[in-house]
Amino acid sequence: MEMRSINWMNCKMVVHSVVEMTTAAExxxxxxxxxxxxGDIIKETLSRTRQMDRIQSARTLVLCLQPLFLRLKQEQGSSSCGSSIQTISTIKELARRFSLTFSWDQIKSRESVAMMHK
Incomplete structure (x- = not known):
């Protein structure tokens, strides 16, 4: 199946609570x-999942980032530093973009950010 149909169908099912929010991690x-x-579809899905449940949305972001980081750690022993630096930069940029989805209102986002740090 084409990436377009997979993204659109999965995003729509997550937003309408047909499937668990953790499905969005992929x-x-x-x-x-x-x-x-x-990008617009994924950003809207991020926004809607945050509106539905801030804590579960933060958990989903962790479920997204953890495997990427663990795979990077496994690859570090077998590959050159150049590809590791590029991969860590990609993960950092992804995490930075995710952080932009959190509200600037620290009171609203405090609980979900604290959960991510735990």
Whole structure:
């Protein structure tokens, strides 16, 4: 199946609570790769999941970032530093973009940010 139909269907099912929010973690992993084509859909899904449940949304972001970081750690022993630096930069940029979805109102986002740090 084409990436467009997978993203659109999965995002719609997550937003309408047909499937668990954690399903979106696989979509969010693709955010950087498909930003030009599907960035608006993924950003809207991020926004809607935050509106539905801030804590579960933060958990979903952790479920997205953790496997990427663990895979990077595994690859560090077997590959060159150049590709590791590029991969860590990609993960950092993805985390930075995710952080922009949190409200500037620290009171509203405090609980979800604290959960991510735990």
């Amino acid at each position: 979509i969010f992993k693709q955010y950087m790769k498909y930003y030009n084509d599907f």
